[in-house]
Amino acid sequence: MPGIVHVVDDDASYLSAIQQLLEASGYRVATYASAQQLLDRQPDDSKGCILLDVRMPGISGLELQSRLTERGSKLPIIFLTAYPDVSITVKAIKAGADDFLIKPVGSEDLLSAISRAITRHRNVRALDGELEALRSRLSTLTSRQRQVFEIIVQGKTNKLAARELGSTERTVKAHRSAIMDKLQVQSVVDLVRIAERLGVLGDKDEPNAIG
Missing domain, CATH: 3.40.50.2300 (Response regulator)
Structure with a gap:
């Protein structure tokens, strides 16, 4: 109808x-x-x-x-x-x-x-x-995953993210993988789009390749 x-x-x-x-x-x-x-x-x-x-x-x-x-x-x-x-x-x-x-x-x-x-x-x-x-999907992220999400959508490398969080690159990569699973996306580009749509994308630094 x-x-x-x-x-x-x-x-x-x-x-x-x-x-x-x-x-x-x-x-x-x-x-x-x-x-x-x-x-x-x-x-x-x-x-x-x-x-x-x-x-x-x-x-x-x-x-x-x-x-x-x-x-x-x-x-x-x-x-x-x-x-x-x-x-x-x-x-x-x-x-x-x-x-x-x-x-x-x-x-x-x-x-x-x-x-x-x-x-x-x-x-x-x-x-x-x-x-x-x-x-709803974003709300399923843990506080640490949310921190990683907000850092990587700014274009920062895993190394910079690890340094900022006082963690290791391996841990950041594990968090990033879990984040992609929870948000049902396949790439960082998709993560950035989600951040833009939800208004949680901060000012971007100079773009760096995510390793």
Whole structure:
């Protein structure tokens, strides 16, 4: 399934029309007559997106966006409004909105915006999952292995690493082998890439061949 589209709008006829369009296009749809309804139901943010009206009684679209952010929701938000306002558009985009569409919006434009938002969300979640897996593997290193890891990703030789740690080259090589096994990589280059992705790569010294 392409994902769940959560539609928040106080106009019942508009909700019905949007639901018919999206379901005909293969989406599952959840509709809410107010922002509070969506907050009360706490939708799963693992997939899909939110179509959100800007002006509604009670909690406005921008206020809902802020509350969802506070709750840690990562569902992409596409704003819909019949009253374009540059300042509101800027606020919404700065706060992380995926798109801002003006009613009436054409079916193709709406479906394209939804597809882009869901695809981006899926890609971000995939990257987050990869990073979490890398962090999990990194956490399995012993304190000494972590020290060796942080030294060798700076391009230092085994000899320099051993000297810095007050150890021997043979011991450093053994640690490096164990580190590669735990992190499931085949080369120091792969270790450096992991360090860069996780933000644990310090300032590099002049590059040296790792022996």
